Amino acid sequence: MALIVQKFGGSSVANATRVMHVAQTITDTYKAGNDVVVVVSAQGDTTDDLIEKANEINPKGSKREMDMLLTAGEQISIALLAMAIEKIGCPVVSLLGWQAGFHTDRAYGAARIESIKPERLQSELDKRKIVIVAGFQGINKADDLTTLGRGGSDTSAVALAAALHADLCQIYTDVTGVYTADPRKVSNAKKLTDITYDEMLELATLGAQVLNNRSVEMAKKYNVEIEVLSSMVKEPGTIVREVAKMEKMLIRGVTKDTDIARISVVGMKDVPGNAFKLFSSLAAKNINIDVILQSVGRDGTKDISFTCARANAEQAQELLEDLFSDEGAVVSSDTTVAKVSIVGAGMQSHSGTASKMFGALYEAGINIGMISTSEITVSVLIPKEDADKAVAAVHRAFFG
Numbered sequence: 090m091a092l093i094v095q096k097f098g099g100s101s102v103a104n105a106t107r108v109m110h111v112a113q114t115i116t117d118t119y120k121a122g123n124d125v126v127v128v129v130s131a132q133g134d135t136t137d138d139l140i141e142k143a144n145e146i147n148p149k150g151s152k153r154e155m156d157m158l159l160t161a162g163e164q165i166s167i168a169l170l171a172m173a174i175e176k177i178g179c180p181v182v183s184l185l186g187w188q189a190g191f192h193t194d195r196a197y198g199a200a201r202i203e204s205i206k207p208e209r210l211q212s213e214l215d216k217r218k219i220v221i222v223a224g225f226q227g228i229n230k231a232d233d234l235t236t237l238g239r240g241g242s243d244t245s246a247v248a249l250a251a252a253l254h255a256d257l258c259q260i261y262t263d264v265t266g267v268y269t270a271d272p273r274k275v276s277n278a279k280k281l282t283d284i285t286y287d288e289m290l291e292l293a294t295l296g297a298q299v300l301n302n303r304s305v306e307m308a309k310k311y312n313v314e315i316e317v318l319s320s321m322v323k324e325p326g327t328i329v330r331e332v333a334k335m336e337k338m339l340i341r342g343v344t345k346d347t348d349i350a351r352i353s354v355v356g357m358k359d360v361p362g363n364a365f366k367l368f369s370s371l372a373a374k375n376i377n378i379d380v381i382l383q384s385v386g387r388d389g390t391k392d393i394s395f396t397c398a399r400a401n402a403e404q405a406q407e408l409l410e411d412l413f414s415d416e417g418a419v420v421s422s423d424t425t426v427a428k429v430s431i432v433g434a435g436m437q438s439h440s441g442t443a444s445k446m447f448g449a450l451y452e453a454g455i456n457i458g459m460i461s462t463s464e465i466t467v468s469v470l471i472p473k474e475d476a477d478k479a480v481a482a483v484h485r486a487f488f489g
C-alpha cells in the first residue's frame with residue numbers, strides 16, 4: 090500500500106462530467122489499496138472570474154479581501170469532488186487549507202508555506218478516508234486566509250507530499266506531460282519522459298505554466314518525485330526528478346513569457362552605488378527583476394534596463410522616478426515585449442547553442458532587444474507580437 094498525492098487543475102474539474110471522471114480516477118487508486126490525498130484547484134476559469142468581479146467593484150481592493158474572495162473557488166471544487174466520490178460509494182472528507190494544516194506567512198496573494206500540521210488530515214487517512222484538500226490556500230498568524238499566488242495548487246500538492254512523506258505526487262492536468270514547447274502552440278512539440286528539477290524550474294520560471302515554479306523549488310528541496318500527466322488521457326506522463334536521462338537532447342524546451350515589462354532608467358549618474366540603490370529599492374518591495382542591461386557610461390551618465398513581471402511595472406516605475414528623477418534620469422516602462430528562452434543542461438557541454446537560437450530568430454526576421462544567459466538557459470527579449478513566431482522558429486531549429 091502506498092500513500093499517493095494527486096492534484097487536479099482547474100480544467101480537469103471544469104464541469105460535472107469532468108468532476109465525475111476525476112472522482113473515478115481517485116477511487117480507482119483508492120480501491121487498489123492506496124491511501125489517497127487529493128489537492129484540487131478552482132473549477133475552470135473561476136479564479137479569473139472572481140478577480141473580474143472584484144475589479145468591477147474596486148480594482149484597488151486590499152489583498153486580504155482578495156484572498157478571502159479567491160479561496161472560495163477552491164472551497165466549491167473540494168465539496169463537489171467529495172460529493173462525486175460519495176456517489177461512487179467511497180469514504181471521503183474535504184478540507185480547506187487551514188483544516189489541512191497549511192500555515193503561511195502574512196503575504197496575502199503570494200503567501201509562502203511556513204509549516205504544515207497534518208494531524209487532522211492524518212487522522213482522516215487513518216480512518217481510511219480519501220482526503221480532498223483545497224489547493225492554493227492557507228492561514229496566517231493573524232488567522233486570516235491567504236493564497237499562494239496564481240497556479241499555487243501545484244505547490245500545495247508538492248508540500249503535502251513532502252509533509253506526509255508520500256510515495257508519489259501526481260499532477261494531473263490538461264496535457265499529457267511536459268513538452269519541449271507548449272503543445273497547444275507548437276504542434277510538433279515532443280513529450281519528455283523525464284526532466285531534472287533544475288531544468289523544470291527554469292522552464293516553469295521562464296513561462297511554461299504546466300508546473301508552478303515554487304512547486305518545483307519545493308520538490309527539489311524535499312526530493313519529491315513528481316509525475317505530470319493527463320486527467321483525460323491514460324498514458325505515462327513526465328517524471329520530474331533529480332537526475333534525468335539526457336536522451337541526447339541539447340535543450341529540453343523553448344518557452345515564452347509575455348507577462349513582463351521592460352523598465353529603463355536613462356541618464357542616471359555614472360557613480361558607484363547607483364545600481365545598488367536601484368535594485369535594493371526594488372528588492373525591498375519584493376519586486377523580482379530578471380534580464381539586466383547596463384550601458385557603458387558616457388559623459389558621466391549611464392542607462393540601466395531590466396525586466397520584471399508586468400504586474401509590478403507601474404510600482405517599479407513610480408519607485409524609480411522618486412529615486413532618480415532628481416538627477417535628471419528618465420524612467421520608462423514598455424509592456425510590448427516578450428521573453429523567449431531555451432532551457433537545457435545539455436548546453437553546458439556544447440558550444441554554439443546560443444548562436445543557433447540567434448540564427449533561428451534572424452532567419453525569422455525577429456529583432457533581439459536584450460540577451461541574458463545562465464548555465465542552462467539563454468533568454469532574449471523581443472517584440473511581444475513576434476513571441477509565437479519566435480518560439481516556433483527556435484523550436485524548429487533545435488527539434489526539427
Ligand code: ADP
Pocket residue numbers: 097098099100101130240261262263264266267268269270271272273296297298299300342
Ligand atoms: P492546470 O489547470 O491543470 O493547473 P495549467 O493551465 O496551469 O493547468 O497548465 C497546463 C498548461 O500549460 C497546458 O494546457 C499547456 O498549454 C501549458 N504549457 C505551457 N508550456 C508547456 C510545456 N512546455 N509542456 C506542457 N504544457 C505546457
Ligand code: ASP
Pocket residue numbers: 098099130131136137162224225238239240241242243
Ligand atoms: N485557482 C488558482 C489559480 O487559478 C490556483 C491554481 O489553479 O493552482 O491560480
Ligand code: MG
Pocket residue numbers: 098240243298299300301
Ligand atoms: Mg496550473
